Amino acid sequence: MKIDSATLQAPSPLAVAERGPTPSGRITPANPGFCKVLGHIDPIDPKAPPIKFQVNLPVEWNGRSVQYGGGGFNGVLITGLGLPPAYPFDKPSPLARGFVTYGTDSGHESKPGEPPQVFALNDEAFENFAHRAYKKVRDASVALMERAYGKKPEKMYFMGSSEGGREGLTMAQRYPDDFDGIFARVPVINWVGLQHAGTRSGLVTMGEGWINPAQVKLFADAVRTACDKADGSDKTLVHDPVACKAVFKVETLRCEAGKAGDQCLTEAQIKAVSTLHGTYKFPFVLANDLDDYPGWGVSGEDTPAFGPTGGWSAWWLGRAPPAQPPAPNNGIAWIYGAGGIQYVFARDPKLDVTTYKVEDHKARLLEVSKLMDSTDPDLGRFRGRGGRLIVLEHMADYAQSPYAGIRYFESVERKLGKAETAEFARLYTAPGVDHVGSGAPANVDMLSALVDWVEKGKAPGDLEVTEQKVESPSFAVLRAMPLCRWPAWPRYKSGPVTEAASFTCAP
Structure with missing residues (x-):
């Protein structure tokens, strides 16, 4: 000292x-x-x-x-x-x-x-x-x-x-x-799990999977409509998000055949949401016998950004689809996750993250998991x-x-x-x-x-x-x-x- x-x-x-x-x-x-x-x-x-x-x-x-x-x-x-x-x-x-x-x-x-x-x-x-x-x-x-x-x-x-x-x-x-x-x-x-789950959630929003701000509000409104009244107060706050996640189905927002726009979600966008909500699974066991990362929940998707933070737009989606290298207008999860893949796990700053395979870096993941998780x-x-x-x-x-x-x-x-x-x-x-x-x-x-x-x-x-x-x-x-x-x-x-x-x- x-x-x-x-x-x-x-x-x-x-x-x-x-x-x-x-x-x-x-x-x-x-x-x-x-x-x-x-x-x-x-x-x-x-x-x-x-x-x-x-x-x-x-x-x-x-x-x-x-x-x-x-x-x-x-x-x-x-x-x-x-x-x-x-x-x-x-x-x-x-x-x-x-x-x-x-x-x-x-x-x-x-x-x-x-x-x-x-x-x-x-x-x-x-x-x-x-x-x-x-x-x-x-x-x-x-x-x-x-x-x-x-x-x-x-x-x-x-x-x-x-x-x-x-x-x-x-x-x-x-x-x-x-x-x-x-x-x-x-x-x-579960640090290793988060970096990989965040990266995966970013990859599915490349191109057609990206969800624009109007569609974010559409989704959040649908969640509130489905779950806000359950506690009796009906004041735009989902009080039991665990129960809400169990009953809310993103498929109810699917666009009709041949249609698209701000009032529905395409198949690629529904896949992106399902990926965000779903469990990320590793092909091997990490520290403390964990081999997965739990998906995210529902509610608060359209929370206004306070500075750089708030809801889907700040953390998941950003203001533009994920880029390589990550851009300042990308979601924070992509900036953190993709950068983590390059510098922490693969230790290759020039790596194309879309080609990254967990199996190729098992020893490093186990090492990082022991340190960080x-x-x-x-x-x-x-x-x-x-x-x-x-x-x-x-x-x-x-x-x-x-x-x-x-x-x-x-x-x-x-x-x-x-x-x-x-x-x-x-x-x-x-x-x-x-x-x-x-x-x-x-x-x-x-x-x-x-x-x-x-x-x-x-x-x-x-x-x-x-x-x-x-x-x-x-x-x-x-x-x-x-x-x-x-x-x-x-x-x-x-x-x-x-x-x-x-x-x-x-x-």
Whole structure:
């Protein structure tokens, strides 16, 4: 560990940007006086990049810390100064509450104009991205806290979303003694499966399979018509997307013979949707005895893009059919998946992805799966030392399939037992919410829920999520809903559909 700089930062005010990559990304919370430490950890391989990190040491420390996870393929320094995943916009930031906060770039820096997966050509850089960087930065941060305050932290927490959610589960599985509480939102746990399923879903939209924005709305309207009334509220939100996926049939939108247009789907487009919804199957077994990736669900297909994110158009389809090399107007799943095939699995930047065959790269897939797939259900050691885990899946997520996280949680229950799992872990599912928290109520203070569980023994039950206006200083609540423990869903009782009290959680 080498300290590059340490500067005392004066208290800063709340600021809200006009635009941002996510709703919470527009908010720079008010922070107190703190010491900002920038550092790096040198690599073993001189050709590998260093691991950069930032640690924020508040003047008034509460004895706790929060490590923030990253996103995508990382390559950007996570400062720990923003809001953690799902965090209400109007709550004091963890740093303002007295937590030491910190994050890392995971051991590489993304450069403008380069594919985000270039770093994966270096073995050490990729292993740092997989798990080593987060462990090394965690340990370096503990050493800094001890140096600054004269003692180690009393409790340590990890909060991450997407790739950061995978990192959180990685820490619970690989380093079960390091954290007391972990929150993993929309975790990309079956990483190898996601890259291949995302690529496959892109390949079927090349040419005639691509679906235009008007047809996306057609599909989303059909889903709402078929499923929205089931809970009794009839307010454009599918409350039980699992049941909806079972009953909704894309074939009902098939064009009549010889016809095409915005009011129906062609055979190629129906095949594309069925591919998205279907399971991706590998011809061999990957880490933890998995050989597939579950398909995506229904609802939220036309969620408006918030910056680059939202619904099918952002994650799956983009604004144009997939290109090689991936273009900026392609869907994010194609940009990530096709680039992953080239740089991570085939390790051939010039590969024509349409010619890629999984069987030809079995050894590399097994190697990557062992590094990246956070799918080990044996959390016995984490549970045994008092660790607490909360997983949150968004059911209108098209960046990764929420069914992967649901399946993982159920595998933990099978491994350890349902009653035993309930002692230390929770899975929540949020209907209508996309990957980054748009589309439906999604804000909830999971940090306080973890602290209460870890430090007071208060296990969380069903919670409440809110949708807030990104407008300071009030951040007014637009609507609220129950956040139900899996496998329950919000059921409408009576009253205003914008209030959580109008619903109950029911299986």
